[in-house]
Amino acid sequence: MRLEDAAKLLHGTFLCGENQKETEIDRAYAADLLSDVLALTEERTTLITGTISPQVVKVADILNVIAIIFVRGKRPAPNLIEYARCLGIPLVFTEKTMFETCGLLYTQGVKPCKNRPVCRLK
Amino acid sequence: MQEQAGLPPEMSDRLVYRVTAGDVESGGNVSAAVKSELKIRGLPEKIARRAGIVVFEGEMNLILYANEGGTVQVDVLPNAVDIRIEDNGPGIEDVEQALTPGYSTAPEWALELGFGAGMGLVNMRNQCDRFEIQSRPGEGTWIHCVIERGRDAAE
Numbered sequence: 385m386r387l388e389d390a391a392k393l394l395h396g397t398f399l400c401g402e403n404q405k406e407t408e409i410d411r412a413y414a415a416d417l418l419s420d421v422l423a424l425t426e427e428r429t430t431l432i433t434g435t436i437s438p439q440v441v442k443v444a445d446i447l448n449v450i451a452i453i454f455v456r457g458k459r460p461a462p463n464l465i466e467y468a469r470c471l472g473i474p475l476v477f478t479e480k481t482m483f484e485t486c487g488l489l490y491t492q493g494v495k496p497c498k499n500r501p502v503c504r505l506k
Numbered sequence: 507m508q509e510q511a512g513l514p515p516e517m518s519d520r521l522v523y524r525v526t527a528g529d530v531e532s533g534g535n536v537s538a539a540v541k542s543e544l545k546i547r548g549l550p551e552k553i554a555r556r557a558g559i560v561v562f563e564g565e566m567n568l569i570l571y572a573n574e575g576g577t578v579q580v581d582v583l584p585n586a587v588d589i590r591i592e593d594n595g596p597g598i599e600d601v602e603q604a605l606t607p608g609y610s611t612a613p614e615w616a617l618e619l620g621f622g623a624g625m626g627l628v629n630m631r632n633q634c635d636r637f638e639i640q641s642r643p644g645e646g647t648w649i650h651c652v653i654e655r656g657r658d659a660a661e
Binding site: 420433 | 530531533534535537538541551555558559562563566617619620621622623624625626628629632
């Protein structure tokens with residue numbers, strides 16, 4: 385689905401990167417702890433998180449994440465939004481919980497990352 | 507605030523960064539710089555991404571746990587990216603336990619910032635073709651990660 389449609393579905397708003405609203409999102413990963421994100425996120429994933437520390441955008445950049453959806457009404461600081469804008473990573477903000485966000489996107493065909501702990505952790 | 511020490515990148519294929527303990531705000535700056543430097547040098551995106559993950563976990567460990575911070579050294583070799591992360595303590599009591607997925611000693615404040623999943627060292631090991639760790643309580647921790655350039659380049 386398109387990022388714009390995801391934002392509408394979540395009653396969300398773009399914090400930046402609305403010019404990338406046509407971006408297709410086909411897989412997502414949801415977590416608050418960044419090392420979990422680093423462990424299991426694939427290329428071109430949409431990140432769903434309630435963490436708004438500056439490192440969220442840095443991690444997204446390292447992983448080539450295509451968009452971040454901030455859930456539970458967690459609104460990142462203006463400098464984080466500006467940093468994401470500079471990196472070209474669109475940010476969407478929603479009041480919905482992580483569970484609701486994942487559920488709504490899943491029903492629209494957004495799939496999980498294929499990486500699994502059992503495959504990666506030896 | 508991280509500052510770059512040693513030879514500047516344009517004079518060497520060794521990148522050296524100093525990471526300051528407790529400077530959470532700057533966390534991720536070194537990994538972003540390393541990823542960028544590797545891409546400038548023409549390394550494949552996948553190699554730069556793997557190195558970025560290793561360095562991010564390493565620098566956050568230095569910021570969150572090391573008494574006085576530490577250093578991140580990256581050598582861009584013809585066939586590999588060689589990453590060394592060192593500090594002078596406090597050291598890890600039980601390295602095997604620290605390598606157990608989910609094991610964390612992070613304080614509550616770190617969890618609220620998104621750290622302390624207990625996956626840091628595990629992530630580093632998973633991204634490397636060679637991973638070594640030595641630690642001695644009271645002395646420090648030394649981590650050596652090698653990412654071979656050929657493996658992902660062929661994918």
